[in-house]
């Protein structure tokens with residue numbers, strides 16, 4: 001069976017994924033301008049993936065006899081992903097996305113270690129799979145960053 005640390009990290013990751021969905025969607029709606037179009041489309045694609053991640057994390061929590069957090073248990077963290085005051089400030093959004101993806105990568109690496117220590121290969125495997133998606137997101141937005 002899994003450790004408290006594994007459950008804690010799964011719950012943290014669940015909250016982060018949901019917060020990411022909210023902020024990617026808000027930014028995809030708020031951004032204006034021709035140069036923003038590609039970023040907006042990419043955010044829309046990622047929203048679907050982050051939502052799928054949260055579902056997988058939630059189901060894993062249930063399998064471990066725990067449950068994902070509801071909104072009152074949740075602490076927002078993504079200060080740098082707040083929609084910019086200037087709706088054409090695409091670089092601000094790109095930097096916010098990169099920070100969020102870095103944070104996610106760090107959490108999934110911690111989860112991989114914790115699951116390994118706890119002898120929980122199923123959670124470990126899930127964390128590895130999601131980590132590879134987050135690294136792909138980071139690569140995509142690093143590419144966008146080069147243009148600005």
Ligand SMILES: [Fe+2]
Nearest residue numbers: 017049050053
């Ligand atoms: Fe994700």
Ligand SMILES: [Fe+2]
Nearest residue numbers: 101133134137
């Ligand atoms: Fe991501």
